[in-house]
Amino acid sequence: MTPAATPMSATTPASAKSVRWEIDLEEGDGDGGGGGGELERPLLHRRGANTTSQMAVVGANICPIESLDYEIVENDVYKQDWRSRGKAQIFQYQVLKWVLALLVGSLVGLIGFFSNIAVENIAGFKLLLTSNLMLQNRYKVAFLWYISCNAALAAAAAALCAYVSPAAAGSGIPEVKAYLNGVDAPSILAPSTLFVKIVGSVFGVSAGFVLGKEGPMVHTGSCVASLVGQGGSRKYGLTWRWLRYFKNDLDRRDLITCGAAAGVTAAFRAPVGGVLFALEEATSWWRSALLWRTFSTTAVATMVLRFLIEYCRSGNCGLFGNGGLIMFDVSSQVASYTAMDLAAVVLLGVLGGLLGALFNFLLDRILRTYSYINEKGAPWKIVLTVAISLVTSCCSFGLPWMTTCTPCPPEFSASGRCPTIGRSGNFKGFRCPPGQYNAMASIFLNTNDDAIRNLFSGGTYNEFGVSTLLTFFAAVYSLGLVTYGVAVPSGLFIPVILSGASFGRLLGMLFGAPTGLDTGLFALLGAASFLGGTMRMTVSVCVILLELTNDLVLLPLIMLVLLISKTVADCFNKGVYDQIVRMKGLPYLEVHREPCMRSLVAGDVVSGPLITFSTVERVGTVVDTLRRTSHNGFPVIEDEPFAPAPELCGLVLRSHLLVLLQSRTFTSDRVKTGAAEVFRKLAPFDFAKAGSGKGLTVDDLDLTEDDMDTYVDLHPITNRSPYTVMENMSLAKAAVLFRELGLRHMCVVPRTPGRPPVIGILTRHDLMPEYIGGLYPNVLRE
């Protein structure tokens, strides 16, 4: 480290400048603004250094997080690599990119299918035995069997989550969303997470919880994509040489986007909906080229699913292999609707928005309470899960118990479809005499998919009474809230659809007479309004619902209800996934600029002391610095004797420094060795970014005491084209640059000559509103 570039507090002049400039502007305050009073406003002043958390809670375990780096590191190594790629390599890369995406699609399709079959069989067996016991009037045994079966499955799922992979609990969509925004927490996409996510989700859904497997499928898809892109383990020498071009954050991001889309597709059998989900909710960056690749991935996933379902139709997939994936049949042909119908739909949208916003608010509170319990340790997590399971079992068995029987509609009882024997069908007998059915049991003592199918079913106006629907709605809404936070992979789609559908059907019955719309259609619209109110997705939910119901005539109504519910809910709080991202402490870069940033310039937030390297640096200094700090990027300054005055050569990454040091390309004097020397010892592939949480650390270095006094030439690994901003660049515009290009480091250079060539580095944490608010409390309050 040269004396010119030792730790310094170069930000003071910049800060002073911004203050002067602020006053300038106040003088010019001609016709708008607060007038004279504003001149008395206290001047900006800084408070402390960067204190925002670099750790996040992922699955209730504190976990160190890092940023991903989508910038192309244009150093000599990269140029060498890029030049050495012939046409064959480029073709191989292109083909492999597609092969990997399609492989991800098929794998996710397979996983989706098998987890579905597993759920169908486990839950089906459980429900069949319960129903058989009840047919023999052994109600207590049936109840005990049911409740203990659920508790055992719940305990198994919770134990997996608590002991094997805490990051697998919950939906997983917030984590995937954060990853695609550039936040890397090692455990999010680990193989153990994938395993627990799949198995835990199967157990959790089979245990009769009010939760879905849709969110977990998205996470599963992303994990699969991450593993496929990684292609085995480099540590054990298992990696495939062909995959070397994919060892960077950009290609991984693309693949994981495809994986997330395939996950939605596998969950809902909605290929277009999957693409739109990835586009609308999951990703933060999108390119047109990605649209096509994502679409192909979801197409493959659909085809795999379709093929397997065909295969199962012939009865090869166990006891209950027939139902499989949800595909509802709302075959109400609404050619036209009246103003009264529209009014009912608008009301449904408004109420859905309100209840959705309330759901988010309550979920936030409950999750905060649960985190106290979950933090106490793994056994507590299991206890909490089993407790919730017991409550759920009591509700789903007890509420039908207290419900009176309803006589079967004549058209159904005549055809022998009421009450239904066995597992599926619209009308459950429960304790009722022949010719009658238990409405509550038909929706509650069932798998969630069947419950939704029953609620959506058209032409069955009086199947569920008002009181049944009201009780069911209240129970599902509350159970959905208390279930999400337990240590089980749990999606939010199903609880929201369930409560929305029951609420919609309820409203449809109340509005029954004046509108000509079917109650099944009302249930669908209710589900849409709740989805809009909690998740705040529009186009993707709309398309997913269309693909689920296979009826495009409903499109305008679904659109209307989604728009209204999202607008209403947006007045109160953020979408549920954004809320969870925030609560987990993941530093998510928002797309919209914080207005407060307009009053600040880039120089105001860079935090000292800045550590720079000289282009040819003493090895001891480099090693010391790496050991002493946790920074991931260091500016490299070209100074004497290589340049007459200090100038910015570029930026060097910690990981590249470690690889270079490991290769021990040292010289005894302070001279340039050039790139050739490096390439003799290292291939470009050695600098490829290791998977999340892997890679060399400074403790892995094997250097002698003598090495410390030699020199290392950083030219070959220095990124000569780092993105820079001037210190007087408005922070809002710097943030736009940072986010749009997906940067990890951004150099702040001085405006006036005669200063050190770089005065600081901006990172993701410097752009977090919390950090800026800490520095300049009165700016944030503006």
Next chain:
Amino acid sequence: MTPAATPMSATTPASAKSVRWEIDLEEGDGDGGGGGGELERPLLHRRGANTTSQMAVVGANICPIESLDYEIVENDVYKQDWRSRGKAQIFQYQVLKWVLALLVGSLVGLIGFFSNIAVENIAGFKLLLTSNLMLQNRYKVAFLWYISCNAALAAAAAALCAYVSPAAAGSGIPEVKAYLNGVDAPSILAPSTLFVKIVGSVFGVSAGFVLGKEGPMVHTGSCVASLVGQGGSRKYGLTWRWLRYFKNDLDRRDLITCGAAAGVTAAFRAPVGGVLFALEEATSWWRSALLWRTFSTTAVATMVLRFLIEYCRSGNCGLFGNGGLIMFDVSSQVASYTAMDLAAVVLLGVLGGLLGALFNFLLDRILRTYSYINEKGAPWKIVLTVAISLVTSCCSFGLPWMTTCTPCPPEFSASGRCPTIGRSGNFKGFRCPPGQYNAMASIFLNTNDDAIRNLFSGGTYNEFGVSTLLTFFAAVYSLGLVTYGVAVPSGLFIPVILSGASFGRLLGMLFGAPTGLDTGLFALLGAASFLGGTMRMTVSVCVILLELTNDLVLLPLIMLVLLISKTVADCFNKGVYDQIVRMKGLPYLEVHREPCMRSLVAGDVVSGPLITFSTVERVGTVVDTLRRTSHNGFPVIEDEPFAPAPELCGLVLRSHLLVLLQSRTFTSDRVKTGAAEVFRKLAPFDFAKAGSGKGLTVDDLDLTEDDMDTYVDLHPITNRSPYTVMENMSLAKAAVLFRELGLRHMCVVPRTPGRPPVIGILTRHDLMPEYIGGLYPNVLRE
């Protein structure tokens, strides 16, 4: 202008540096690349200045083009404006943004509906009269009526295009695409273009050309959005004060994106397809927030359409108001398909890709030939159009004439549906005796929508013979090619769908026996494969076709065929719209980086001489410079006595300079006046960007000779936060920054101290491959 910043050729050192660096790298060429031979490669050398065209052919008239500027100009004026906006203004802006989008949706829905009704009535009247004359056996009169009707309509459309608005000819999608990429040609979105586009499109479609109204609807939607956003004319004082917040390129772009999506929606009644079309094909920038707004716009457009169609069902819309918008009914329930079916589909995809690529190739040649004719003047355009109309009429009347009659299928003739009387229906009588029909007339002597409906119809295996389909395919494929370039608003969707559908149906008949798929389904898949092969859209075409046919079961097959045809066609050439954008000379910024740019740095392409202003500049110098150059942005240098050494203050725009000069805020000495002085004379709104092709010019300035020797303070209008790159930044990365942020100017700053603070400005033209190829021919060849 200060001496320090006079025109200079500051790029030479940068260029020299890049060369040195190039050699550095060659030395380091360790294991890959061409080895020693590469050292002999001639060094980079520049050729000439920026010679890429700043003019483009829009509608066969040469038209000066400008770039749009999506950067936020953070000068004192902007900050003042932003600070003066209270909560009420922000709310008003938010509400207005939505109101405008929904207004655009409704207007486009209305226009789409009325142009449809107009076409239905004009073409319906024409065809009905022809058919009546033929029923009276007055064949010659019928032919003369038919051909002269078509020629008259064609001549009217061509005259409108040639004399009123040449930019209205053609599809319009390439122009909209270029606009949304940041290329502004004044006539693209002018009111006259809108008028001609609507009326000309109605005439053109009614004239029986093989062209569609879908592309023109997209252009119409964009024009409507542009006009709504403009909100009247500022020149005549008709603008609405509330709209002042929308006087910038960013908000205009958003609104025009909504308009384009609404256009697709109105054309196909496909709201989700419209959103995806805008996302996949039209826009170059996309934000998640826009997805929602676009979706709402298309939802409104659909609802307007649906309401009006309902209204027309009761027979209020003229003679032929019933058919209205296309909505095909392919109700073949394919639950499963065999390997043989898949093989047929794959073959269809491959052939569709090949024929699609051939279509693009031939279209390019034909358009180049036509441009010679069109350039000769308006009368020639009309002659060409009428000639093509005559050929089309002869084909559509003559080919059925030569076709033999087919006996009606018994089930249709029994129910009186064959041959059909009047206009609609599957079986046209033409000259045939009762009980027989003319297959060729059923598809050719009809509106294009009806022809597509007939081709798509399921369960009518033998309706069209192999020879009929083959002839029709050949005729439509060739007519589609020769029609596009004539001076009529003409979409490419319909010709491509028509030829694709006939080709698919033909293939379906040839494959008939071994596959279980319906020939109507084959026609649909053929249309998909041709759309994939020419337009290279995937997701949006898929969704549009789904929304048209209302059958989601077809999804996997459509996806498969689209993927294959696009992949095949991409091996040969670019999509048809990209090709037309290129041919029209519009400087479209591609999303992918040209690989050649990696070998260059930003300093290599900036073209001198650079013109800068001092922060307080002599008025005469400013006026002279504005008159002498056509540059739109000038760096502003802070120098003595305001700063000890020259430093970059920011960037000032020509339009802002003109407004400031017009206000005559001058001082006799070289002193800062500050922002207050400017705000006394001007409101922030005065600096708002005028509509395309409007705004002040330097000749509008009204300055005396004495004014020329006074000084003007540029501080208040200088953008203090321009995006900058270092001269040694790799050109590829600079281009990414430029494109991702939608910039118009990017300052290149020196790396070494002691040089002028800015050495050049990069604009869109400096990043065009043509320009770079001209400068460094051997780089492009790499």
